[in-house]
Amino acid sequence: MATTGSRTLQLLSLLQTHRYWPGSELADRLEVSVRTLRRDVDRLRELGYPVDATRGVDGGYQLAAGASLPPLVVDDEEAVALAVGLRTAAQSGIAGIEDASVRALAKVVQVMPPRLRRRVEALRTATVAGELRPGPSVDAEVLTAVAQACRDEERLDFVYVARDGQRTERRVEPHRLVSVGRRWYLVAYDLTRFDWRSFRLDRLAEPRPTGVRFRPRTLPADDAADFVTASLGSIAPTTLQIEAIVHAPLAQVEATIGRWVQAEEIDDGRTRIRMTADSTDWALFGLGAVEAPIEAVSPPELVERMRDWGRRFTDGAAQSSPPSREAP
Incomplete structure (x- = not known):
């Protein structure tokens, strides 16, 4: 049996992984009796972790929201994922999250052992951002509220703005968040349309958890990412295959836009460009x-x-006033 201290940390980690644990299942995972589990829960409460308990045959435990944020317990894989995710969030299209991500990243990396820092650094150096332009920004509070509803399997109400600008009230059973290209999508079962839908998060506003739990339905796709890709394929315009010749050396072209195009040298002063673009x-x-x-x-x-x-540029240049020169 694990020591009391290590078992307490394991209990905390399990409670942070799931919203709710039946008491008997949690005791089995820790290989202790239900009575020992209750003592371990009381120890967590003494340390400042708010743990709610439900009595009865089907009783169990879950972490509750407290007055302050207690320390989190993460394993090695979660720590690396957290650092990489924070670094990505610092450069993402989530409104208002960049500075907070940088501060959190500094705290996480500071307490990492050297072996995990090396893994994070290896991932950073081996990863290249492939976005040519930023996408629509998503409010961080909206993203967080939707993510929590997905995690807790809780029905969600929100206002959705369609492509034509029409605003509608929706109630859904949220399934997963998916990031595709430059946008975030929510995959959910729409209770007002009685079908699965994908919702762009930058068009979603006023998310309101209902407190009503639901049993997850079977998604009609291999996974949420495939569902979003398929739904986009039915509404998105066909991408364009672009070909052009740039009168510049291959090295100059690759240094400027090489990550987004296929470049082929024609001669010393010309380069053939092939690329895929939305417009x-x-x-x-x-x-x-x-x-x-x-x-x-x-x-x-x-x-x-x-x-x-x-x-347009020629007409604009002709109408523009020449720059004023100061008298000597």
Whole structure:
């Protein structure tokens, strides 16, 4: 049997993993009697951890919200995931979370043993961000409220704004959060539509937990990510296959936009570019970052859009006032 101190830490870790544990199941996991479990729970309460108990045959335990945040217990894998997740959140599109993520990351890394720090650093150096542009920002409080409802299997009410701007009240059984591309999605069973739906979190507002628990339904897909990808495929426009020639050396192109395109050297001063983009505007935005003449090859709408950009910039330059010069 584990020592009292190590068993208490194990109990705390289990309580932090699940919202609710039946007492008999929790005692079996710790390999102790129900009476010993009660003493361990009392010890946690003395340390400042609020633990609620439900009496009866089906009674059990769960951590409750307290007046202050007590220390958390995480294992090695969770610590590495936490550090990597905080580093990613510091650069994410979640509104208002960047500074808090940096502060939390500093605290986590500070107390990590060297072997875990090396793992975090290895993941950081081996990972390259692949986003060409930021996505819509998601309110951190919305993200947290939805994540908790998914974890607790609790029905959720919220206001949802459709693509046409129409606002509707929704009640759902939340299943999973999915990050795809530059956006966050909630996969849930919509109780007002009687079907599975994916909701963009940047269009979701006023999430309100109902306090009503539910038994999870079977998702009609292998996993939540596949469900979101399939639903996006039915509404998203076809991506464009872009080809252009940039009058710049291969090294210059790769240094500027190499992570987002396939670049092939034509000769010392020209590079062929192939890329996939959601729109011609974003393709031209990336190509223009090279700061070199561009020949649009395909598709035809890329050529027309570049001409339109050229006309607008030329007209704008002609109407702009020349910079004033100060008298000597």
